[in-house]
Amino acid sequence: MDDSTKRLLQRLIRRIPAQTLRTTLEKWGRLTAAQQRSMDFTQPKWALSEKLLAICEENGLTAKHITELEMTNVIDNPNQGMWYAFQLMDPEDDANSIELTQFKEQFKSHLRELVRPVSIKIKKHTDEAVWIRIAWGDSFSRPNHLKPTYVVHHLQTPYVFVTSLTSKQKPLLSQALVLSARYQAIKDANLSGRKLTAIRDLLMRKYQQVFPTMYPSPLGERNQVVSNPHIEKEQAEPAANRLQMACEAFGDGTLPQLQTVVYKLETKFRDHTNKTMTEREEPFSCVVKFASTNLLESLRHCASSGIASTPVTPLLSSILQKGRNYFVITDNGSGPSTQTRQPQT
Amino acid sequence: MICVLFSSAARTPTNSVVVERRSKSSKSYRQSYRSCVGAASRLCFTPGFTARRLNASRRAPKSHNVTDKVNPQQLALLMKTEWQLSYVTPLYQFRHTQLKSYSRQLSAFIAAEKQQGLAVEVEGAQSSFRVSISVVQGMVEADDDAETVLIQIHSKLLFAKKDEPQRPVWSGWLTCINGNPDYLRSLPEDFTCLPLFCSSGGEGLTAVVKSWFQQTFDCCFGTLEINHTSLQWLAALWTNCHAESSIQHLKMIWTLPVAPPLQVTYTVDPHDAWQLWSSVRKDPREESKGGEEAEEENSIDIEEVMEFMQGLKGHFYRHFRLDLSAGSLKQVTTALGSAKYSGKIKISNSRYMITTFTLLTECALLKMPL
Structure with missing residues (x-):
């Protein structure tokens, strides 16, 4: 094993969570049962890393095998780094009948035509997803295994998810x-x-879908502090209303855990108390970013608690309905990433 | 570099000139800011009350060329660092002429604390500390402001090579910019008011420095937040500078009390923010006609600040139907600087630093205990 491969292995061992190291190595399947038993997983990471290096030398493993181990780990712990979604458009007639081996061969040959040298590894996961690992090189250097791009594509769907892709690599990957x-x-x-x-x-759309008409009254579940029954009765109706509206926009079940949504606003400033700004020709430009550990949950709570007025504005509900978290809002714009909308006054 | 600069003209308001002015109000106990201004305003319509809030009107920021007054090297030490703010009550028997001796005392104090194994131990393996306390000459605005004092602590790592220079490990400064003159003049003799304490460095050293000041000058420290109103003031004051010096963007961060907590970052184009600000500004000519102030420069009213913020919130509401007033403003950032609710301030452009610190001095004076 050369130095770069050793570095790759050491870095990988550091990244794999200690609790799952044993199972990850088992799944990898490059160690004999005896070698697997000889590993003492109570030892610190650096010691395990040394031991594993020795075993790999002994078994004559190469960079190719190490990248397999990396892939096993990434597939098991996919929630790391930033993932970007892409959508394939205008399918050919045979797009729906494509199968794994065909896709694999095609992808490898197309990408190799575009860039060389490149190291490509493709693996099918149990949930029908095809995982692709790409280590990019160029005419001056060998594939860089320390900065691989990961691509996840579900066959027969138009969706592709990508992490660690530079803008230079993007057109190459897109074409392939x-x-x-x-x-x-x-x-x-x-x-x-x-x-x-x-x-x-x-x-x-693998989350609980919203069916407003079927929605039962949620009041019974709410755990409010009992006070004056009259006040409670009077407040109950608007509260129930808000909750229903919140659930119509965001559903009442568990929501996909998004962290942010960004709106680029290029709309006119309208305020009846401010004549100067309302009469201004140019739009008022600003960027609004919402962030939370569970964004959709927070927004639903905004609506149900009354911080956001109901009904929920389409700007917020379209995160779920359109499956997007980046919007460009103009008064009368057009273009691919523009959502045309006339904001209400 | 210890205190070479201050000897000639350092202004400690205990020298003869100031004492003369103060003699008429000389009292044996120090007064708090609020009780002083409260007493003064008994003559006015709202006794005591006005002093419990920030000024409702302040002068529009002028581009001060601080670099003309302050040594650029010293100024550089105050810029681009994020400072944690505290307030300090007036210092008893503090002398701007004794800084050299204070430096020695403080370094001895730190060494003693370190031997006791308290506080400083956690800072890591550091050997001797060198303290330098100096005056930041020119970092004042009004005649009654005491000169700003800068404290720097250098230290050498335990395993550093012999010839390796000591590195700065902690710094802090005490300042008073445009402090309320009524209050400053009402202070009894022998008290120096430097109400704003800015620190940057390990918590342990901050605690030791504070405790030395407490013991030596019979003062006390307290946390100073930059509250909602002050942050709104800064947003408006900084935006007001855009015509002279680009603010690049006006960024405001709110948090909303929902579960899980929601953070809203609202970044406005600098030109648009400035246009909105200009649209809510009252006509300065109209002002001078009605107002009795003969000041040539226009002042900014709290109403204008509120209208500006209302405009921004209104534009937001029109799109998201979400009321930002339900949350709290946590941070304001422009190319001129950034301020956080937690009491952290960073100045990126020295030209408007006097305006910012005037506001913060006022906040510190208000926060002092009665």
Whole structure:
């Protein structure tokens, strides 16, 4: 093993959580049962790393095998780094019948035509997702295994999720994906987050759907401090109303865990008390970012508690309905990433 | 570099000139800011009450060329660092001429604390501390302001090479910019008012420095937040500077009390923010006609600040139907500086620093206990 491979292994061992190191190594399956038993997982990471290095030398393992171990770890712990969603557009006739082996071969050959040297590893996960690991090189250097790009594509769907992709690599990957998945184009889905599962669920509608008409009265579940029954009765109705509206916009179940949503506003400033600004021709530009550990949950609470007026504005409810968390808002704009909307006064 | 600069003209308001002015109100006990101004305002319509709030009107920030007055090297030490603010009650028998001896006392005090194994131990393996206390000459605005004092602590790492220079590990400064003259003049003799304490460095050293000041000058320290109103003031005051010096953006961060907590970052284009600000400004000519103040520069009213914020919140509400007033403003940032509710301030452009510190001095004076 050369130095760069050793470094790769050491860094990888540091990253794998100590509790899951044993199972990850088992899944990897490159150690003999005896070697696996000889590992003492109560030891500190650096000692384990030394031991594993020795075993790998002994078994004659190469960089290729180490990247397998990395992939096993990333597939098991996908909620790291920033994931960006893309959507394939205009499928060819055979897009729906494409199968794994075909996709694999096609993708590898297309990407290799575009960039060389490149190291590509493709693995199918149990949930029908195809995981692709790409280590990029260029005419002057070998593939850099320390900064790989990960791509997750669910076959027969137009969705692709990508992490650690530079703007230089983006057109290369896009072209290889479009050609091998049998589509004609790919676009930014304006959705990103730290939790791959959350953005996947949001795009693939794998969360509890909202059916407003079927919604039962939620009042019984609410645990309010009992005070004056008259006051309570009077407040109950608007509270129930708000809650219902909140649930109509965001559902009443568990929500995909998004961290942020960004709105770029280029709209006119309208305020009947401010004539100067209202008469101004140019739009008022600003950027609004909402952030929370569970954004949709926070927004639902805003609506149900009355901090946000109900009904919930389409700007907020379209995060869930359109599966996006980046919006450009103009009064009468057009273009691919623009949501045309006339804000109410 | 210890206190070479201050000897000639350092202004400690215990020298003869100031004493003369103070003799008429000389009392044996120090008064608090509020009781003093409260007493003065008994003559006015709202006895005592006005002094419990920030000024409702302040002068529009002028581009001060602080660099003309203050040594640029010293000024650089105050800039681009995020300072944690505290208030300090007036210092008893503090002399701007004794800084050299204070430096020695403080370093001995730190060494003693370290030997006791208290506080400083956690800072890491550091050997001897060198303290330098100096005057930041020119970092004052009104005649009654006492000169700003800068404290720097240098230390050498335990395993550093012999010839390696000591590194700055902690710094802090005490200042008073445009302090309320009525209050400052009412202070008894022998008290120096430097109400704003800014510190940057390990918590342990901050605690030791504070405790030395408490023991030596019979003062006390307290936490100083930059509250909602002050943050709104800063947003408006900084935006007001845009015509002269670009603010690049006006960024405000709110938090909303929902579960889990929601943070809203609202970043406004500098030109648009400035236009909105200009639109809520009252006509200065109209002002001078009605107002009795003969000041040539226009003043800014709290109503204008509130109207500006209301405009920003209104634009936000029109899109998101979400009321920012339900939350609290936590941070304001422009290219001129950033201020946080937790009492952290960073100045990035020295030109408007006097305006910012005038506001903070006022906050510190208000926060002092009665």
